[in-house]
Amino acid sequence: MPGFSLLRCTPESKQMPGGWLKASMRLFRLAHRLANATLWSFPHNPLFVRTLSVSPTVFLPQPFSLFPLLCSKYCTSFTHICSFKSYRCSLCSVLFPDFFSVSSAFCHSIQSHITMTLADVLGVLEQLAPLSLAEPWDNVGLLVEPSRPRPIQTILLTNDLTIAVMEEAEDMSCDLIISYHPPLFRPFKRLVQKDWKQQLAIRALEAGIAVYSPHTSLDSVKGGINDWLIGGVGSGSVSVLHQAVSSAPICHKLEFTVRNHEELNTVLAELKEREAGRTFKFSAARPDSDMYSVSMSCMDSELTGVVQILSKHLLACQSLNILPSSKPPLPGCGQGRRSILDEPISVAAAVDRVKAHLGLSHVRLALGAQQTLESTVSTVAVCAGSGSSVLQGVKADLCVTGEMSHHEVLDTVAAGTSVILCDHSNSERGFLSVLRERLAVHLPESVSIRLSQKDRDPLEVV
16 A cells, blocks of 8 residues: 555664554545655654655654544644643653754644645535434535546635625635535536526536535534524523434344244354344243243344244244334434523523624514513524424524514414524524634645635615
8 A cells, every 4th residue: 555654763763662653544644745745854863764655554653642643633633742842751852852843833834735635625524514414305515526626725615605606716716615505406407507506506617616515414413503503692501402313224123032042043043144133132031941032133224134034933933023213313413402591581682692693783573472572581492594394383482593484483473482583594604604613623724714705695684
């Protein structure tokens, strides 16, 4: 496996002491890029040489093992190491006499020389908001992929990809547009200039710009848009309105009985031959009986084969019980949020906080039945964007969302819940600054991350 870097001592040096740390696979690309850029050089220390090795392992000397190397950011760990100037030990003083004195410039040089491919950036986005959290109806992920790959140097963040935003991206020679809302949603049968969204797809391909949309995966993820939105009202105990569950395949639990130990071995052998079933537990059904009670689990794709095997054995088939299974919940993930505020506030104060949090001069307010501006708000429910389906039936003093229909507002206020409407994208756009900061933590300085200056809600108060 050529192309990976290995830092090692020269024959003239002393034997390297124990404690070497194998860095994670995620550091392979960094080590290779650093080697190619000839950044791993220590001119004042002849003990190290830069070599290429066929070994797919990056070895780091013992002082590095004291720091969190196994992380997704390719050079964050190195920055931490380099900035830790007060660390000294006998090993470090021998091997790195001048290392800490040039740490700042060294790390900046690393950051500025790292190149990121589209696949690299997509991996970071998947970590920040796994696409498996998106709603089934949504169209998320990479929507436009240019035929000629190029390094990602400029990323443009926008809530909506409009013609004005596309022009902005073209002017700055953007490599990747991250559009919160997917600009491509319904299937196309042709790409022509008559439809403005098809125009965007054509222009992106012609300019070599990739387009990516996280949408409801960013709504659902813990710490995502909905957590950010409800945090603007005040601190409190937050829960998820519609819990997200694991995307792992469904696993079924089966229980059945066999006549004796011989039949037990036969059944287990048949299941093993078909590679069906993952875990087995069996015990004697009764102390005075030769029968065995068996409990096993199998994946959903294996269920038919397992049942076919058990059907050959009369008692096992007659006693078979397939227990209902459910996917485990993902804590903190899902659509919508509800918060029990640490300190109750008035409706008027809630309005002021929402406006300040979203940077708006105006919002729309519908007071709940028998409520006034001075009424107490102890519980708040939010859903970014169009939240009526998520907020329907939720027990809360106040609901905050982007938009609801006229009749949905009437239903909500009739139940005694006040409603704040911010307009659809206004309830989402402010999170782009947070997303930019998070991307900056995971991407090197060679990648410029910009917020669109052309992106805005299409509705204005006049």
